[in-house]
Amino acid sequence: MNPFAALHHHPGRPLLLPNAWDHASAVALAEQGFTAIGTTSLGVAAAAGLPDGAAATRRETLRLARRLGRGRFLLSVDAESGFSDDPDEVAALAAELSALGAVGINLEDGRPDGTLAPAPLHAAKIAAVKAAAPDLFVNARTDTYWTGFDRPAPETVRRLDSYQQAGADGVFVPGLADPAAIEVLLGQLSVPLNILYTPAGPPLARLAALGVARVSLGSLLYRVALTAAVETATAIRAGATGPVAASTPGYSAVQGLYRG
Template identity: 75%
Template sequence: MTPFAALHHRPGRPLLLPNAWDHASAVALAAEGYSAIGTTSLGVAAAAGLPDGAAATRAETVRLARRLGRDDFLLSVDVESGFTDDPDEVAALAVELVQAGVAGINLEDGRADGTLAPAAVHAAKVAAVKAAVPELFVNARTDTYWCGHEDPEPEAVRRLEHYQQAGADGVFVPGLVEPAAIARLVGRVAVPLNILLTPTGPGLAELAELGVARVSLGSLLYRAALAAAVATAAAVASGGAVGPVPGYADVQALSGS
């Protein structure tokens, strides 16, 4: 078991995975003691002025992975749906990321138009990646709860069974917030379950009690950073107080230069 995989197998102690969007945010989080950092596809896309989930950010994602993969933390990269439906191309991307130092990827079945890819198509991507780089932790995500499916729970279970059979090391169900449904899913899957933390859903302690193995923050930190930037500008304009912020030298030090 790889060190990153081991972080998903600590009963009662889920991996809290904060998601960065650039080098500075990742290194700042690592400095706070997070040994594993994820990336947020929304943050990476928005920072580049590109749409999320539309297979538009392959180059930006790989570029960031190459930079972060050299740092002293375990890195998981959000690769959307793999930027293609060709399993061989997704596997080639996975090989490139492993060579860059990446420990895991998040691979989703949601599409830009709000629909879901056929489960067999997504499972083929998972299988191709695991065949090419078996050491890479594949977190297979289903967007059943985000796509407006009329009966999301059984559909999520059906899809996750496909992805597990294809070799997924973990499964991810963003949008699932109802505690009883989370507990049922923990009992149905054979691999670690990842839940997206939301301000209106269960907190970290409750998710741990429910048996969740990994808790991701997704784009939350990026959105919070945007809100803080706008709020700071508004405070300056109105003559209000500006909260404590890192100094120039502190941020410069994050570059490692």
């Protein structure tokens, strides 16, 4: 079992995966002891002035993977839906990411219009990726809880079963936050379950007790950073004299992230 996959198999100690959007954010997280870091497609897209989830950031995603893939941490890349509905093209992307040093890929079945891709199509992408890059950890995401299903649980199980059979190494259900529903789903899976952390949902310790294997932070860190930047600027404009936190790194510290 490769080191990244092994991080998903420590009962009671889920992998907490923070998600970076550029080199500095990734290295700063690594310096705090995070051995595995993901990317956030929203952060990558927003930083480039592009829409998320619309297959618009293939170039930016590869550029970031090229920068981060040989770092001191294990890198998992959020590749939206693979930037294509052609399984062969998605497989080629996965092989390129693997060659750049990525150890994981996140593939989602949600579409920009709020619908879901047909489960057989998403399963075909997963199978193609595993054939092209067998060492890449495929985290198969379903957006059933984000697309307005009246009863998302049965559709979630149906889709995840298909994705597991196609070779997914783990599955991801963002929007699922009810502890009872998480516990039921865990009993129906044969691969690790990834849950998206939300401030209004269960804390990390509760998710660990349930048996969740991986907890992702998604775009949360990017959104917090964006909020802090805007609040600091507006506070200074309003006349505040000390709005910057004492823990804010200085110029040399941030410059040192490049050397890292």
